Amino acid sequence: MDAILNILGTWTWWIVAGIMFVAELIAPAFxxxxxxxxxxxxxxxxxxxxxxWQWQLSVFAVFSVLLLILSRFIVSNRQVESDQPLLNRRHEALIGREFVLDTPIVNGRGRVRVADSVWQVEGADLAAGEKVRVTGAKGSLLVVEPVSGA
Incomplete structure (x- = not known):
């Protein structure tokens, strides 16, 4: 390490910077x-x-940590409130809605049609055609309960 930093001097850090910028282009994550x-x-x-070389690495480490903290502070303050907060979390948008079972719930699993898609549901065994209410979600699996009085 000492030899590389002494031979290349300042160029070492320009090369490291170039490598980091190329890495950012390949895997963009800021x-x-x-x-x-x-x-x-x-x-x-x-x-x-x-x-x-010890001071160089220390300075690089301090700059890196400070810039990472600063970037997280800047990004967290730039969160924009959306008028549709559940747009990309469709399973959460379905909670509370009622649907008719497309297939019966057997052994705790069935299917329900939501617009043009079919979702897997989990709940108490029910016959096809029964009305259910979505109470939660586990990934892409909707948790349902029977609608009382249906």
């Missing part, structure tokens, strides 16, 4: 980006202040 920026900041600082 994480490698901050490591790349930290490497650039370390390179710029190393151009003005001569540091041994």
């Amino acid at each position: 994480i490698f980006l901050w490591f790349g920026v930290a490497a650039i900041l370390t390179a710029v600082l190393h151009m003005f202040i001569d540091m041994n």
Whole structure:
């Protein structure tokens, strides 16, 4: 490590930054980006202040942690309230709605038709055609109960 940082000097950090930016392009998650920026900041600082490799790694680590914390703070403050909060959580949007069983619930499993799709349901055994109310969801499985008085 010492030899590489001494031979390449500041170039080491420019190379690390380039690798991090390429990694960000391959796996975009806004994480490698901050490591790349930290490497650039370390390179710029190393151009003005001569540091041994331990200090360089320490500076890089501090910049990385600070930038990651700053990015999470910025992202968490940019959450936009949606007028349709359940848009991409359809199973949650179905809770409380009533449907007619498409197939009977046998051994706790059956199916219900919701618009143009068929959902698997879990609940007490019931005959096809019975009305059920969605009370919860387990992944893509809807938990139902019979509608009283139906």
